[in-house]
Amino acid sequence: MRHIGSLTKQADAERLAAYLVTEGISAHSEADGSEWAIWVRDENRLDDAREAFRDFKHNPEDSRYKHVERTAAALRREETVKREAARKHVVEMRGKWGKGGTAKRAPLVFALIGACVLASLWTKSMDSSEGRPPTAEEQLLLFASAASYSATDPNDPARAFIDIRHGQIWRLITPIFMHGDIWHLVMNVYWFYFLGSQIEHFEGSWKLALLVLTAALLSNVVQAVSQGPNFLGISGVDSAFFGYVWIKSKYDPSSRLVISNLTIVIFIAFLFYCLRPGSNIANEAHFVGLGVGVVMAYLPLLFRPSGKQMN
16 A cells, blocks of 8 residues: 555545546545545556646646545445455355364364274274175174174065164164275265365254264165165265255355366266276265255255245
8 A cells, every 4th residue: 555645635635535446546545644645555556646646636626526426435335245245155265274274164074084084994994905804893883794694584675774673773874984995085085075064164063964964874774775784985975965065056055055067077977987887886875865965955945935036
């Protein structure tokens, strides 16, 4: 900000500052002892501002200075409205990376990521040795233990629920915390953080927890019933996050959730790539999770007050 000169009358100073604003030069006046100083913010317009100051001082009653205060006020209001609109519709990422910013805004996301890492290490699920049997710790967290499942009648429609029927209800959720190898863990944690931190930051930890529990429960159940209980990973929840953010960003801009078109294409392409024969991937969990996210995002929009229209 640069000082271009001073005038003795407040009215003259305010009129000149207003004139500069109408000329596209950001300026204001302020008291400076017995005079009024004119300050200009635009360094690259200093020469223009100084020339305008000289012209004004030479002839302050010139017709071009009439009504400039009204025009300048309108321009300032318009600029304020634009800044406010931009602030509401742009996701502000500054501060998420400083002083633990993201951790403060998404504590549940970080807690669940920590649970994934610890469970994968504790159960040794990332040991990809060929033909190794599941560890005792893995057996405790899978949807059903191998021993219980193999000892149950194959014709029993509730075979996958054998341990859950005996009270081990944690198995409905715990498979999401284990991962098959380091790349499986890294990829799932990346999507969980990228999408989940937005949801928790803008919609709260309770909404995130509800989405995680619903997606984990439904995707695990469908996967276990259709393909058996030997599956693991949090990708079904990731798919729910994707569906939720996708629908919210498209139909509810006020949510401030955002996702680029390129990210949408990449994620959907990956889901269909996983369908290739012999992939050994829990595809049922992926698509059930996606459906959960889409429904949980869109359903509340159907019950909006009639005055609020979707765009």
